[in-house]
Amino acid sequence: MKKLVLIGNGMAGIRTIEEIIKREPEQYEITIFGSEPYPNYNRILLSLVLQGDSKVDDIVLNDYDWYKNYGIVLHSGDEVTKVDTENQLVYSSEGKEVPYDKLIFATGSNPFMLPIDGADKEGVIAFRDIKDCETMISTSKSYKKAAVIGGGLLGLEAARGLLNLDMEVDVIHIQDYLMERQLDEPAADMLKKELEDQGMNFLMGKETVKIRGKNRVSSLLFKDGSSIKADLIVMAIGIKPNIALAKEAGLEVERAIVVDDYMQTSAPNVYAVGECVQHRGMVYGLVAPLYEQGKVLAEHITSQTPEQTAGYEGTLLYTQLKVSGVDVFSAGEFVDKEDTKAIRVHDEFEGIYKKVVVRDNKVIGSVLFGDTSDSPRLLDMMKSEQDISEMNKVSILPSEQERGTGESPVVAMAESETICGCNGVCKGDITDAVKTKELSSVQEVTQVTNAGRSCGGCKPLVSDLLEHTLGEEFNKADQKQPMCGCTDHTHEEVQAEIKEKHLTLVREVMNVLEWENKEGCSSCRPAINYYINMVHPLEAEDDANSRFINERVHANIQNDGTFSVVPRMYGGVTNPDELRKIANVADKYNVKMVKVTGGQRLDLLGVNKEDLPGMWEELGMPSGHAYGKAVRTVKTCVGQDFCRFGTQDSIQMGIDIEKKFQGVQTPHKVKMGVSACPRNCAESMIKDIGIVGLQGAWEMYVGGNGGIDLRQGELLCTVETDQEVLDMISAYMQYYRESARYLERTSHWIERLGLEHVKAVVVDDKKRQAELIERMETTLSTFNEPWEQIIQDGKIKQDYYEVKVTS
Ligand SMILES: Cc1cc2nc3c(=O)[nH]c(=O)nc-3n(C[C@H](O)[C@H](O)[C@H](O)COP(=O)(O)OP(=O)(O)OC[C@H]3O[C@@H](n4cnc5c(N)ncnc54)[C@H](O)[C@@H]3O)c2cc1C
Numbered sequence: 001m002k003k004l005v006l007i008g009n010g011m012a013g014i015r016t017i018e019e020i021i022k023r024e025p026e027q028y029e030i031t032i033f034g035s036e037p038y039p040n041y042n043r044i045l046l047s048l049v050l051q052g053d054s055k056v057d058d059i060v061l062n063d064y065d066w067y068k069n070y071g072i073v074l075h076s077g078d079e080v081t082k083v084d085t086e087n088q089l090v091y092s093s094e095g096k097e098v099p100y101d102k103l104i105f106a107t108g109s110n111p112f113m114l115p116i117d118g119a120d121k122e123g124v125i126a127f128r129d130i131k132d133c134e135t136m137i138s139t140s141k142s143y144k145k146a147a148v149i150g151g152g153l154l155g156l157e158a159a160r161g162l163l164n165l166d167m168e169v170d171v172i173h174i175q176d177y178l179m180e181r182q183l184d185e186p187a188a189d190m191l192k193k194e195l196e197d198q199g200m201n202f203l204m205g206k207e208t209v210k211i212r213g214k215n216r217v218s219s220l221l222f223k224d225g226s227s228i229k230a231d232l233i234v235m236a237i238g239i240k241p242n243i244a245l246a247k248e249a250g251l252e253v254e255r256a257i258v259v260d261d262y263m264q265t266s267a268p269n270v271y272a273v274g275e276c277v278q279h280r281g282m283v284y285g286l287v288a289p290l291y292e293q294g295k296v297l298a299e300h301i302t303s304q305t306p307e308q309t310a311g312y313e314g315t316l317l318y319t320q321l322k323v324s325g326v327d328v329f330s331a332g333e334f335v336d337k338e339d340t341k342a343i344r345v346h347d348e349f350e351g352i353y354k355k356v357v358v359r360d361n362k363v364i365g366s367v368l369f370g371d372t373s374d375s376p377r378l379l380d381m382m383k384s385e386q387d388i389s390e391m392n393k394v395s396i397l398p399s400e401q402e403r404g405t406g407e408s409p410v411v412a413m414a415e416s417e418t419i420c421g422c423n424g425v426c427k428g429d430i431t432d433a434v435k436t437k438e439l440s441s442v443q444e445v446t447q448v449t450n451a452g453r454s455c456g457g458c459k460p461l462v463s464d465l466l467e468h469t470l471g472e473e474f475n476k477a478d479q480k481q482p483m484c485g486c487t488d489h490t491h492e493e494v495q496a497e498i499k500e501k502h503l504t505l506v507r508e509v510m511n512v513l514e515w516e517n518k519e520g521c522s523s524c525r526p527a528i529n530y531y532i533n534m535v536h537p538l539e540a541e542d543d544a545n546s547r548f549i550n551e552r553v554h555a556n557i558q559n560d561g562t563f564s565v566v567p568r569m570y571g572g573v574t575n576p577d578e579l580r581k582i583a584n585v586a587d588k589y590n591v592k593m594v595k596v597t598g599g600q601r602l603d604l605l606g607v608n609k610e611d612l613p614g615m616w617e618e619l620g621m622p623s624g625h626a627y628g629k630a631v632r633t634v635k636t637c638v639g640q641d642f643c644r645f646g647t648q649d650s651i652q653m654g655i656d657i658e659k660k661f662q663g664v665q666t667p668h669k670v671k672m673g674v675s676a677c678p679r680n681c682a683e684s685m686i687k688d689i690g691i692v693g694l695q696g697a698w699e700m701y702v703g704g705n706g707g708i709d710l711r712q713g714e715l716l717c718t719v720e721t722d723q724e725v726l727d728m729i730s731a732y733m734q735y736y737r738e739s740a741r742y743l744e745r746t747s748h749w750i751e752r753l754g755l756e757h758v759k760a761v762v763v764d765d766k767k768r769q770a771e772l773i774e775r776m777e778t779t780l781s782t783f784n785e786p787w788e789q790i791i792q793d794g795k796i797k798q799d800y801y802e803v804k805v806t807s
């Protein structure tokens with residue numbers, strides 16, 4: 001048997017070996033050297049380990065048994081120090097000398113560290129391997145302030161992880177907006193706002209010039225003279241190919257090891273794959289191209305006619321950010337140029353931005369934020385260079401409704417469209433595997449096809465495709481989706497346990513249900529907090545620290561770090577006294593803008609956090625809850641008192657509804673509207689709950705949505721009296737509160753459950769209706785006006801509103 005030696009036990013090298021074994025398991029006697037003391041692991045998922053969504057053991061791709069089973073000799077924790085290409089020998093740091101017939105370099109990259117004064121201090125690290133992750137986790141136990149240098153993919157993933165470890169995180173970025181290599185300004189701004197909501201603090205346009213501290217880092221100094229404190233600094237500013245060994249061995253290197261289309265280096269029988277490679281001038285830092293390289297190399301060195309195998313031609317790159325709660329996709333050319341045109345969708349309400357860049361009737365790039373479901377289709381259009389001149393431009397970015405309400409995008413995808421970009425697996429590969437190999441779970445699909453084996457971003461699509469392919473046989477129970485990586489429990493299971501075991505504290509839930517990540521994360525903690533408050537309204541202890549920033553400070557954070565304040569105006573009605581108070585407060589606190597909102601309220605924008613309690617005190621009005629996962633506004637038309645078409649008193653109905661349900665916490669925001677006739681001036685048909693007046697009756701519409709997933713409400717019932725309207729809202733909203741998953745809008749919830757089912761519970765089953773109303777009444781009895789509470793509580797004021805000076 002010929003001898004094959006691999007230097008580098010990382011993602012690209014081992015994938016190449018897998019491809020070789022798949023083709024010719026007996027052709028080579030394989031020896032692998034890896035300087036890290038582990039088997040091959042999924043480096044991409046280090047972000048999830050840091051964020052607490054996975055453990056180190058979970059990200060191992062090939063355990064030690066795999067090497068044994070294929071007769072591979074693995075020297076882990078042993079670095080190759082010298083290669084003699086003339087005598088075809090490699091030498092290792094532990095003194096091994098191994099001959100080869102074929103040699104593969106897969107030495108990856110090293111993180112780039114800023115060469116500044118103090119960069120060698122204790123507490124300054126990169127984010128590249130398991131050791132870095134462990135350092136961050138252990139540091140968080142003794143220190144609190146972290147700074148991440150670099151606002152790119154890696155930096156933001158590191159920052160999210162550090163937040164989950166309960167550290168305060170400053171992200172320092174030299175440019176004026178984040179991820180400038182992947183995003184345009186609007187998408188980057190939305191991303192920044194979302195991450196600020198999650199608790200990150202950004203210092204933009206700052207250049208770090210010095211790291212201070214005795215032995216350990218204590219602060220950073222910027223070029224403009226300002227500084228911040230830091231106990232830990234993570235540098236995430238880029239990578240440089242690991243080429244020292246190749247250079248010393250005499251291989252041709254430029255930015256990386258130069259290879260031809262068969263991944264052959266300048267030396268005979270020596271190949272290279274992965275981040276250490278330069279192919280046609282390109283050096284790649286994502287796995288999709290590296291895996292393609294591995295396939296080409298495997299085919300070439302196992303073939304009897306290697307010169308006839310297909311060469312590597314380069315790869316179209318795309319990016320996704322792995323931060324929970326943030327969906328970002330970017331591919332190709334996304335910057336507008338003179339010869340390009342763009343199709344854009346920007347919904348500020350739902351936080352969705354989509355941009356598709358077109359040149360010569362071909363899609364050449366795209367940026368998606370907030371909803372990335374179009375990404376496989378767009379990527380495919382880019383790869384196939386599809387001519388779109390005949391296409392209706394709107395169909396390039398269809399809304400969910402145009403695709404077919406609630407239908408997964410996989411249904412409309414062609415068999416040749418890519419589902420897993422990292423591993424190059426298309427829809428047809430998966431459907432074939434499901435049918436021929438009788439697969440029934442996502443895990444099995446991953447094992448057989450590799451789809452979802454790298455960044456895991458495509459797993460929801462794989463699940464949808466499995467369901468679509470299996471039809472009736474798809475067993476949802478087997479596919480249960482855990483709440484997040486901190487636990488195996490689903491939302492439904494957590495809620496049931498909270499009820500059954502009478503759990504009333506967030507920490508208690510995590511302890512009793514044996515959370516794998518003891519601290520929880522930004523996905524599960526707000527959800528648990530919601531469930532305990534919903535299930536045990538009289539006993540639950542609300543945990544403000546488990547809430548998103550807006551709900552913690554009871555105001556809406558804006559893109560410049562200031563806040564917006566919306567006082568409640570029941571039914572959208574105000575009076576000269578209230579307007580005078582608002583005007584006085586706006587003047588006194590230098591409010592940047594007073595804006596009438598779509599929900600008929602006044603929004604005071606541009607307020608500093610420390611001014612919030614004072615403003616509320618002087619306003620003396622209740623909070624409009626415009627920031628919360630809660631009942632928001634009730635929009636009303638002028639109704640019968642003023643309008644000649646009016647059949648009902650819509651204003652009074654709106655006021656009554658708002659007064660009764662103000663502040664009720666719901667899985668997601670709930671907007672309502674009351675119109676006094678079917679002309680619908682209060683847009684009741686696109687509200688979560690819409691009331692429409694008829695002669696002597698009211699209609700109640702539910703599940704409407706006016707955002708990007710535009711959805712018309714459906715008729716739930718028609719009632720005669722005002723009291724019946726209030727009762728039906730109570731029953732319906734309580735059922736939504738109890739059966740929706742946290743962060744599920746009513747429009748999605750009703751599609752999941754079906755209108756008929758909801759009707760049967762809320763309208764037809766009078767006993768359940770009465771029970772739901774009773775539980776809603778209990779919840780309503782606990783209402784406290786949040787702004788009033790804050791004004792009276794000095795400790796809350798100090799903890800959440802006082803500005804803490806750190807430098
Ligand atoms: C936190 C993080 C998140 C990421 N997220 C994504 C993502 O979402 N999507 C994506 O596509 N990519 C992502 N990447 C990038 C991806 O992980 C890399 O592109 C990929 O791991 C590179 O594979 P490689 O085999 O070339 O290098 P590596 O995986 O780095 O493997 C190289 C190995 O070679 C070893 N080695 C080096 N020199 C020697 C020697 N002389 N002797 C023995 N062993 C040696 C190294 O120790 C290392 O273990 C991420 C990377 C990180 C760090």
Ligand code: SF4
Pocket residue numbers: 637638639640643644645646647650675676677678679680681682
């Ligand atoms: S909805 Fe009907 S009643 Fe209300 S303002 Fe419009 S036209 Fe008048």
